[in-house]
Amino acid sequence: MLEIRNLHVRLEEEDKAILKGVDLSVAAGSVHAIMGPNGSGKSTLSYVLAGREGYVVTEGSATLDGRDLLALEPEERAAAGLFLAFQYPVEIPGVGNMTFLRTAVNAQRKARGEPEMSAAEFLKAVREKARALNIDAEMLKRPVNVGFSGGEKKRNEILQMAMLEPRMCILDETDSGLDVDAMRLVADGVNALRSEGRAFLVITHYQRLLDHIVPDVVHIMADGRIVRSGGPELARQVEEQGYADILAEVA
Amino acid sequence: MAAPAARPGAAADRLASLALPAGGAWATEARRAARQRLLEMGLPGRRDEYWRWTDPSTLTAAEPPRAATFDPREPMPFEAVDRVKLVFADGVFDAAASGAPAAAGVEIERLAEAAARDIHWARDLYGRLEAAGQTPVPRPLAALNTATAADGILIRATGRVAKPVALAYLHRSETSDAVLHHVIRVEPGAELTVLESGPAAARCNMGMEVEVADGGVFHHVRVQGRDHERRAATHIFARLGRGARLKSFTLTKNGVLTRNEAVIELAGDGAVAHVAGASLGDGTFHHDDTVFITHGAVGCESRQVFKKVLRNGATGVFQGKILVRPGAQQTDGYQISQALLLDEASQFLAKPELEIYADDVKCSHGSTSGAIDETALFYLRARGLPRAEATDLLVLAFVAEALDEIEDEGLREEIRVRLEGWLARHRR
Numbered sequence: 001m002l003e004i005r006n007l008h009v010r011l012e013e014e015d016k017a018i019l020k021g022v023d024l025s026v027a028a029g030s031v032h033a034i035m036g037p038n039g040s041g042k043s044t045l046s047y048v049l050a051g052r053e054g055y056v057v058t059e060g061s062a063t064l065d066g067r068d069l070l071a072l073e074p075e076e077r078a079a080a081g082l083f084l085a086f087q088y089p090v091e092i093p094g095v096g097n098m099t100f101l102r103t104a105v106n107a108q109r110k111a112r113g114e115p116e117m118s119a120a121e122f123l124k125a126v127r128e129k130a131r132a133l134n135i136d137a138e139m140l141k142r143p144v145n146v147g148f149s150g151g152e153k154k155r156n157e158i159l160q161m162a163m164l165e166p167r168m169c170i171l172d173e174t175d176s177g178l179d180v181d182a183m184r185l186v187a188d189g190v191n192a193l194r195s196e197g198r199a200f201l202v203i204t205h206y207q208r209l210l211d212h213i214v215p216d217v218v219h220i221m222a223d224g225r226i227v228r229s230g231g232p233e234l235a236r237q238v239e240e241q242g243y244a245d246i247l248a249e250v251a
Numbered sequence: 252m253a254a255p256a257a258r259p260g261a262a263a264d265r266l267a268s269l270a271l272p273a274g275g276a277w278a279t280e281a282r283r284a285a286r287q288r289l290l291e292m293g294l295p296g297r298r299d300e301y302w303r304w305t306d307p308s309t310l311t312a313a314e315p316p317r318a319a320t321f322d323p324r325e326p327m328p329f330e331a332v333d334r335v336k337l338v339f340a341d342g343v344f345d346a347a348a349s350g351a352p353a354a355a356g357v358e359i360e361r362l363a364e365a366a367a368r369d370i371h372w373a374r375d376l377y378g379r380l381e382a383a384g385q386t387p388v389p390r391p392l393a394a395l396n397t398a399t400a401a402d403g404i405l406i407r408a409t410g411r412v413a414k415p416v417a418l419a420y421l422h423r424s425e426t427s428d429a430v431l432h433h434v435i436r437v438e439p440g441a442e443l444t445v446l447e448s449g450p451a452a453a454r455c456n457m458g459m460e461v462e463v464a465d466g467g468v469f470h471h472v473r474v475q476g477r478d479h480e481r482r483a484a485t486h487i488f489a490r491l492g493r494g495a496r497l498k499s500f501t502l503t504k505n506g507v508l509t510r511n512e513a514v515i516e517l518a519g520d521g522a523v524a525h526v527a528g529a530s531l532g533d534g535t536f537h538h539d540d541t542v543f544i545t546h547g548a549v550g551c552e553s554r555q556v557f558k559k560v561l562r563n564g565a566t567g568v569f570q571g572k573i574l575v576r577p578g579a580q581q582t583d584g585y586q587i588s589q590a591l592l593l594d595e596a597s598q599f600l601a602k603p604e605l606e607i608y609a610d611d612v613k614c615s616h617g618s619t620s621g622a623i624d625e626t627a628l629f630y631l632r633a634r635g636l637p638r639a640e641a642t643d644l645l646v647l648a649f650v651a652e653a654l655d656e657i658e659d660e661g662l663r664e665e666i667r668v669r670l671e672g673w674l675a676r677h678r679r
Contacts, residue, residue, distance in 0.1 A: 050633050051629075051632070051633070052629050052633075053625070053629070073632070073637075073638070074629060074632035074633050075632045075633075075635050075636055075637050075638070075641075077633075078632070078633055078634060078635035079635055084633055086630065086633075089630075090626050090627050090629075090630040092627050092630070092631075092645070092648060093648060093651075094647070094648025094649065094651035094652070095644055095645070095647075095648045100631075100634075100644075103636060103640070103644065104631075104634040104635045104636060105635075107634075107635045107636045107637065107640060108635035111635065111637075143648075160634060164634065164635065
């Protein structure tokens with residue numbers, strides 16, 4: 001589903017290479033995890049795939065179901081089925097959470113040539129999905145992420161994911177700033193969405209999230225490349241030994 | 252403060268040739284007094300402290316510059332509201348287009364008719380609040396208005412007025428010059444909503460004097476829009492009694508030059524005044540909000556909330572002052588003026604002022620100008636909103652605080668829809 005080939009990326013503002021040849025293939029129905037030390041390029045990979053400005057792709061390609069992602073605007077990537085759960089969800093004062101969700105859902109449907117969701121239909125769906133994530137009516141009414149705790153913001157990201165029903169979900173350090181209970185809620189939300197036609201790329205620094213969202217494949221990223229791939233046991237090895245030993249092995 | 256002498260040359264000629272409207276017993280006296288004030292003040296010029304950022308020359312010239320009329324192909328504001336509709340075309344009352352000037356709890360008359368009567372309640376207000384508002388800052392265009400306005404509406408609310416009084420200003424002639432002066436009195440405990448809308452004329456000078464007696468409530472929602480080339484100078488002079496409330500909101504779209512002044516005195520304990528505005532400018536647009544709120548009693552609250560959205564070289568000006576007089580304890584004053592600059596060619600000039608002579612006072616003010624938040628824009632786009640739609644949503648969010656000052660939900664929604672319409676028409 002997601003095919004990344006020899007992806008090289010540098011910053012727009014300065015001549016600094018961040019990704020130095022990433023290769024990754026994520027099949028439909030699978031969950032891949034990317035782990036790695038700070039500064040290895042994990043978050044940059046997620047931003048480049050989602051279309052954030054400030055990066056220049058100097059070499060390589062990224063496709064989703066065969067479509068060239070890098071040629072698309074961020075909103076076109078979203079409509080094509082790509083979703084990025086942000087590490088730092090953005091606060092948007094003055095825009096109600098519900099309004100935002102409904103605008104987003106219908107914008108994507110419109111882009112795909114599907115009929116828009118009616119107000120009643122939307123309300124029913126959002127209430128159901130919000131309940132499962134322990135998001136109350138008050139949170140839905142408030143401006144997007146304004147005054148939300150760290151855990152509330154991450155749950156709100158998962159709610160958006162549940163409403164938008166993307167094919168390819170990228171979770172960027174979704175576990176950061178979460179306590180154990182919040183992490184379980186988020187993981188349950190993600191697991192409920194696992195299906196044959198959907199894939200996940202879970203970016204995390206620690207192994208603990210992967211206890212709850214069990215991956216099929218684990219990749220270790222260092223200095224802008226994927227240096228090692230394996231099964232779930234690779235995550236546990238990181239937990240026990242730290243990155244230094246693994247990086248030393250591949251060096 | 253010594254009033255400066257009338258400036259020599261064209262301005263003096265212009266003042267000397269001022270003709271006062273004929274007829275009107277008490278009004279004639281008020282007009283003469285206003286002309287005298289004006290002669291002493293002189294016309295405003297760029298050297299005057301509060302005209303440094305706005306060029307008054309086209310507002311003071313004998314003839315207005317031509318202004319084409321423009322049809323944005325959307326209905327006039329407030330058409331769906333059950334209201335008393337009074338229409339002025341190019342500053343002239345249009346009885347045929349107007350509804351019956353009557354509703355429960357209110358007396359409505361034309362200035363042109365009431366001025367001819369010897370005894371009238373408006374006599375104690377016409378030109379009086381304007382005159383009081385000339386110190387400490389002179390407002391010559393307001394004196395010009397009082398002196399030369401031949402017509403306007405006099406509204407006296409005696410109870411909870413059943414429906415809003417809506418003044419609709421049509422612009423038909425490319426050279427029209429409208430001067431209107433309204434006087435409003437909200438009696439103790441009464442409540443009134445006044446709506447204003449439309450471009451009015453190629454050039455208009457609007458004056459409104461409002462007395463809100465003890466416990467009275469006055470709502471004012473105004474839409475200045477449509478015609479790109481129109482020019483306007485408006486003044487609201489208001490005085491509030493004990494526990495009285497005033498809420499005024501103005502939406503300004505387009506217009507080559509708009510100067511809106513509000514001069515409000517909180518004269519009775521516990522009075523509340525909120526003045527807010529949202530202005531949207533694209534290209535040759537100059538919008539100036541100049542506000543002066545005086546706290547003259549104990550426990551009063553004032554809010555000034557002004558938001559400007561500027562693009563393609565549009566200019567926004569805000570000059571807002573809070574004056575707290577000696578003894579005006581437990582004052583709660585708030586002022587915010589913000590501009591969203593959608594490109595680097597646009598500019599925002601702001602002068603917030605506080606002058607405080609009491610010690611138990613809470614006053615805050617803030618002024619910012621900035622661009623669209625790129626992080627927020629990316630977040631919205633990453634969720635599937637196209638750039639234009641995401642930008643509009645952020646613009647609406649930016650002006651929301653000003654819009655929230657409209658108490659009536661239906662009116663607030665109508666203004667929001669108009670804002671959206673403007674944004675959709677002005678997408679790049």
